[in-house]
Amino acid sequence: MKGKALEGEGQRKRRKHLDVTAAYWEPQIKTYGFRKNTGLLLVEMKAGAEMLDSLGQGLVHMGNLRIPFHLVFMQVSEGGLISVYLLIQPEWEKDLIECVRPTSPVGIEVISPVDMLSFQGPHFGERFGILDAAFQALSSKKIRVIASVCSMSCVYLVLEAGQGERAASALSETFEVPKAFPLRS
Amino acid sequence: MGEVDGSAGMQKIAMEGLNASAEMVEVGIYDSSGLGYRLTEFPRLLARDRINMHFFVGLERGGEVRSACGIAAVNKGRLKALAEWEPHLKAGMEYRDGIVLLSVFPHQFDLKAVGFALSALTAARIPLRGFCSSLSALTFVTEPSYLAKAVAALQECFHISSSRTDLLEAP
Numbered sequence: 001m002k003g004k005a006l007e008g009e010g011q012r013k014r015r016k017h018l019d020v021t022a023a024y025w026e027p028q029i030k031t032y033g034f035r036k037n038t039g040l041l042l043v044e045m046k047a048g049a050e051m052l053d054s055l056g057q058g059l060v061h062m063g064n065l066r067i068p069f070h071l072v073f074m075q076v077s078e079g080g081l082i083s084v085y086l087l088i089q090p091e092w093e094k095d096l097i098e099c100v101r102p103t104s105p106v107g108i109e110v111i112s113p114v115d116m117l118s119f120q121g122p123h124f125g126e127r128f129g130i131l132d133a134a135f136q137a138l139s140s141k142k143i144r145v146i147a148s149v150c151s152m153s154c155v156y157l158v159l160e161a162g163q164g165e166r167a168a169s170a171l172s173e174t175f176e177v178p179k180a181f182p183l184r185s
Numbered sequence: 186m187g188e189v190d191g192s193a194g195m196q197k198i199a200m201e202g203l204n205a206s207a208e209m210v211e212v213g214i215y216d217s218s219g220l221g222y223r224l225t226e227f228p229r230l231l232a233r234d235r236i237n238m239h240f241f242v243g244l245e246r247g248g249e250v251r252s253a254c255g256i257a258a259v260n261k262g263r264l265k266a267l268a269e270w271e272p273h274l275k276a277g278m279e280y281r282d283g284i285v286l287l288s289v290f291p292h293q294f295d296l297k298a299v300g301f302a303l304s305a306l307t308a309a310r311i312p313l314r315g316f317c318s319s320l321s322a323l324t325f326v327t328e329p330s331y332l333a334k335a336v337a338a339l340q341e342c343f344h345i346s347s348s349r350t351d352l353l354e355a356p
Contacts, residue, residue: 052313056304063297072299073242073317075251078215082313085244086296111246120320131241132232135225145224150241151319152288 028176029133031121037070038164040087042111042146043096049080051105058106059084061099067092070116071156073149085147087116087158114146115164117157117171124153131155137174143167197344198298203336206286208329209239209255211314212264213279219248226274227252234267236260240286240324242317253315255284255326284314285329289339290322299323301342309338 047055070087077083088096093110100108124130131150134157138145143166147158159167216223224245231238236256243252256264261280268275292298302323306313311334314326327335339345 052307053304056300056302056307059296059300059303061300063295063300067296068294069296069299069318070294071318072296072323074313074315075242075244075253076314077251118320125239126237128235128237129232131238132225132228135228139225145245147244148224148241149243149317149319150238151317151324152322154319 025129026176029121029130029174031119031175031177034117034119034168034171034175034177036164036168037087037116037118039090039161040070040114040116041090041093042114042158043086043088043093044109044111045084045086045100046107046109047082047105049076049082052082055082055084055106058100062096065095065099067095067099071118071149071158073147085111087114112146113161115159115161115167117159117164117167119155119171119175120153121175122153124150124155133174134171137170138167141166141170143170197342198295198301200289200298200343200345201291203287203289203339203343203345205288205332205336206239206255208258208283208285210258210261211281211284211326212254212256213281214243214250214252214254214274215277215279216250216273217248218273223250223274224252226271227254230267230271230274231256231264234263236264240317240326242315253326255286258282281314283329284326285332286324286326287332287335287339288322288324289343289345292318292321292323294318298343302339305338305342306335309334311335311338 045055045058067088072084072086074082074084090113097108100106121130131148134155135145143163144160145157146160149156157167214227224243228238228241239255241252241254243250268278289302302325306325311331312328316323316325325335
């Protein structure tokens with residue numbers, strides 16, 4: 001692939017105006033199945049934008065130790081401070097801290113133990129209202145969502161520890177879980 | 186995760202593909218009122234007017250809510266009009282025109298891939314508005330004018346199979 005192909009004016013215009021949407025709604029939203037992960041750790045790594053390289057190197061070090069992640073996402077706060085959030089298995093906590101500590105410009109904090117639910121469904125990347133439907137189903141049972149990430153056709157919900165089972169049950173009233181692909185842990 | 190030798194003997198991680206989204210608008214939402222449930226309110230607002238989010242990253246912690254989402258540029262006006270009816274949300278909303286999503290896949294849940302990408306994009310001075318993982322892809326939020334440079338930076342650390350490398354016109 002040639003990067004310069006991206007620079008064409010025609011392509012830039014098309015990129016600006018094309019949007020794909022699918023505007024249908026089902027009484028019970030179809031999914032390809034749910035995945036539940038309980039007892040994970042939510043970890044925050046914080047650095048100034050100029051220290052992002054150190055943060056990247058810390059992550060490479062963790063990768064070399066084969067520390068797997070369940071979810072990773074980044075947010076930028078006022079003043080350009082970068083926070084990278086990681087969801088990992090608790091047994092990796094010590095290794096993780098040891099990987100990051102030597103790169104002193106990066107702060108690390110274990111926020112809390114959490115549960116996570118994730119699911120995918122047909123056209124989720126192009127449809128409105130999917131995350132809202134999940135939030136409403138959880139709110140109705142007073143289940144607090146700590147964090148959420150939607151990307152491509154995947155929805156991730158990070159919940160307080162111990163809420164995974166209740167959340168899965170609440171979501172199954174709004175979303176259809178295919179019999180062939182029941183809830184996986 | 187598969188690794189191959191790069192041109193300078195540097196190890197590159199094998200990736201099957203890379204794609205870029207259409208240009209869109211990023212909406213940032215920040216609230217520190219501590220009133221709770223604000224994480225859920227913004228998606229509610231969009232759903233009410235059938236506006237799709239192409240990505241969403243949100244976190245509620247210590248009474249603070251910080252979210253970012255991508256919507257089609259054509260929907261910005263509708264969202265602004267909707268927000269007029271929700272002054273508490275409107276106060277914390279910020280619009281950034283002209284962002285794109287650049288995704289590489291599959292990440293295979295390997296932090297080395299995340300670290301390589303982050304370091305490569307930083308070294309190339311690519312403005313990064315955020316990133317997140319999905320089941321298969323790592324998706325980076327940047328500016329359209331840096332897209333070609335960002336693709337080149339990622340190609341420095343990933344060996345991307347040419348047969349699956351394409352740039353899509355829509356997310």
